[in-house]
Amino acid sequence: MSLWFTKSLKSKLSLLLLVAVIFPLLTTGVISYRIASNLTEEKEKLSGMNTLKQISDKLDFIVRDVENMSVFIIGQKDIQSYLDNERVDISLYSQNVAFLMNLASSKKYISNITITSDSGYPALSNTTVLKSGLPELLKSNTKAYESNSKWWTSLYENQTTDDGLRRVVSLVRPIRNMNYFQRTGNLSISIDEAEVRRILRDAGWEEKGSIWLVDQDNRILSSQTSEGLGLQLSEMLPNLSELEGTGGAMNYATERESNTVLYHTLPSLNWTLIGVIPTKVYTAQNKYVLALTAYAIGIAALLAMALVLYFITWVTRPLTEMARKLKDINPDEPIPTMEVKSKDEVGLLLHSYNMLSNRIQRLKVQLQQNEAMKKEVDIQALQAQINPHFLYNTLSSIHWMALMNKDKQIAEMVGALSDFLRFSLNNGEEFCSVQQEVAHAQNYIRIMSKRFQDKFDSEFYIDSDLQGRMMLKLLLQPLIENSIMHGLQKKNGKGFVYVHGERYSDSMTFIVEDTGIGIEREKLLNIRHQLSGISEMEGNNPQKMKSGYGLRNVHRRLLLHYGSENGLHIESESGGGTRISFTIPILEETP
Template identity: 45%
Template sequence: MSSRLTVINFLTNLAFSKDYIANIIVEPLGSKDPISHKSLVRSEFRNITEEIPDYYEHHPKWWSFVHRQWTFEGMRKVITLARPIRSTDKYKPIGNLQINLDQGVIANQFRQAVLEKTGFVLLLDENNRIIAGPPDMETNLTLADYYPSIEEFEGLSGNMDYGEGGNKKTILYKKMSSVNWKLVGIIPSEEYRSQNQYFIKLTAVAVTVAILLAIILVLFLIQKITNPLSVLTKFLKNSSPEEPLPALPVKTIDEVGQLIISYNRLSSRIVKLTDEVKLNESLKKEADMHALQVQINPHFLYNTLSSIHWLALMNQDVKIAEMVGSLSDFLRFSLNNGQEYCTIQQEIMHVRHYVNIQTIRYPEKFSFEVHVEETLHQHTMLKLLLQPLVENSMLHGILSRDGMGTITIQGRHGSEGIHFVVEDDGIGMTPDRLKWLQDQLVENPLQYEKGQTPGGSYGLRNVHKRLLLHYGKDAGLRVDSTEGAGTRVMFTIPDLTDIQQTEISSKGDDDLEGTDR
């Protein structure tokens, strides 16, 4: 008796834990009465398993169709799950267990599942009989009773269309392999299509948003990586060979940051090496100049030329004497112990000595004229500016033309300083040659080296460079030329103060007097 109560208590706890369980019955084999959590089963109890031959031998479990079963609440529609109870020692059937599920509770769950506006869900057994569905559809009737000529359900899941026109419906199904039942959804095709369109639109919007977010993220990452590289590239493109590479700020420590750090180190190294090269070149030039000055003994050179001068006079060779005398004066002024400035009068005399020598070499080839305001004679200027320009006019303008030519030096005082013009009536320059020369004077004149300039413009570039170094960026040469008519070279220097003129002039005179023969 105690074991029977134990079973009843267990069944009671199990039944009350689930609202969809109508009752649980244990039916022993033989003549013993069934056991239920509702005490003894009344005589109206229906043994559902009697309808299936050889049940215990061939079915480990079985689901019934919807039928009526007595409970203490009265006759209820139930769905029975039955399975045999076997002994633990010999595994022989000793009874069966029946769990009756309340069809009404299950049907209410399915009625709450609504597809769109008028769609609904059905639960079918293996024979397509209705287990649960809308209230207007009777249980145990097949789906074909409501939808004649409906196609068979193929596969584990799928969909099909039923009907035509406005009554056309879309039927969705999925088979439950554990119980061989089917979940079936029936929805008007128009509502189904609108639902599909909604999901398609929703999916399209979601995909579009995802793509936009991905693009934004990619652009952000690309910008984060490429911006520093773009800045670095811009600095490198805009950098000038004559200027040091600017240092860039390091904002990150990733690969790009390491690249910028390496770039800054390289920039610092280049600046250091450039300074070292400039210093070495300067020291080398100073050493070469010092060595040249040591090798040239001005007094020995002047005395030798003076001796040649007097020997020529003794032999009554006036032209040789005049040529040697002019050469001696020319060298005396050029060397002049490294003095950089002189008076305008001294500069003109230096040019005359050069012209005298060239007149003897090229007789009746050119004439030389000087038109410099007398008030400017004692003003100071950087020496060796006019002679290279006169030499350039002679070699590249006058000597290449037919007949006599004229070289003229003009000097006048203006509001911006002292203006000089060296003009010739030689062959002039072609427009292309003139443009090239003007570009050469503008582009990096201070970086000019002798070996870089073809066509004999070294004298012009050297004068141009010295003017810029001593008088500033506005004091360079200006060249104008007409092919077949001649060339004009112009420059302007500032008018130095009287104190500067006196100091430089005095020092220049002392240097010249100290080198007398």
């Protein structure tokens, strides 16, 4: 991928422009999908809240109708007369029962209407009540019942001759004398839970969801599937957060799925409708939006890619042709010119290229003429140049004269210098045998021992198997020079220089060790940093740079010729001498 990207301008422009076009498209698609998803969720919540409000209006109508009906019943003259009489009036009893039957039959949601007398008279009811849970509720909620002019019960069971066993919720309120306001009886109007359930079921709530009607104590009064009747809401929705306000929405998650909970409180009564919609209901609707968005983005991306590639090919065609011609150009032939078809930046570039090619052609002709003239001048200069053999012959003559004068030290020093120079020049060769490298180092030591008499001795330990092996030349002499100049010269008394050469499998290791003054820790770290190329002090301390030039030069040559793992390794401590080593591979053939 990286090779394709860096190979041509066309590929770079294509990739960059495709990214510049497709990325905004993808971003737009993602944002559009998220907006659509949020709108779907909000739409589902709004629809659910509207459904709860419609149910609330129906239930609120029933509650208000029952409460108005209770006021109407209490104010009936015959009801008041029946309860105020000193004895039971059978005629009034029959009239009131007929009245209650007619009234109850007109309201489908009314299960039964019952009036009890505090005087012990037979109860008035539209039907015969065989069994009722109301007395137990009144007994357990006496304080709440007696402290209010009207009181709504929780869900309980009621059995009558007309409807059988039913679950009902009742409005209970006391009946008082119209003249003396003394309590004469008790009125209860029961609402059939089955009718409330029908309203919940017919509201069109999501089939996979749930809807409950709960009272002020969070007990379930009704549900669309009779689920959880009489239970606390917390048993159906564990860990549900507290409902704030009269309506709203919140997220509710279980181990199996996540849900959205909607709630709305009835205006006339402290009852609350709780609706649960599984999140997957409206996320399933988002799949269509996602697919539609993906198709639209995909088509737009393909169209953008085709247009981008077409226009880039059209724009870069002259540049591609120019690059092809430059790639196949023959240095010995004239540079071909390009046809300029436009006046834009590419056309100006081609025009400049043509001008440059003409200029290069003229310079090439001029260079050839200059080279011919230079050769003639070089030939004349060579005739006046001193031949290196002249220098060797001169040194041999001095060496012979020293021997004639019986001055062995001068003869030995001149002979060593002659060999030293002959090896250094070496016809420009970079490699030599180990034997030649060691001989060169020994010649250097002979010269330096005459200069620093009685200052140091030297010993060479070279593996005989290495003598004919080839190595990069001029590696040992700079290390020996470093040991003499920076280690032994500054030492009080006589020191030693040891040179080791050993073979290890397919590599050879050379060590130059001295017994000089050593290197202080801080300076040693600085030298190591210099060798690794990361010293921050190198540019600020010219003296240290100068003193370590020979080591850095050897280190750099080792890295260049043998690789990054074959540099110098320096070990030293103050007053304890210095040890410098390097390891290089054994070459099978002469480089």
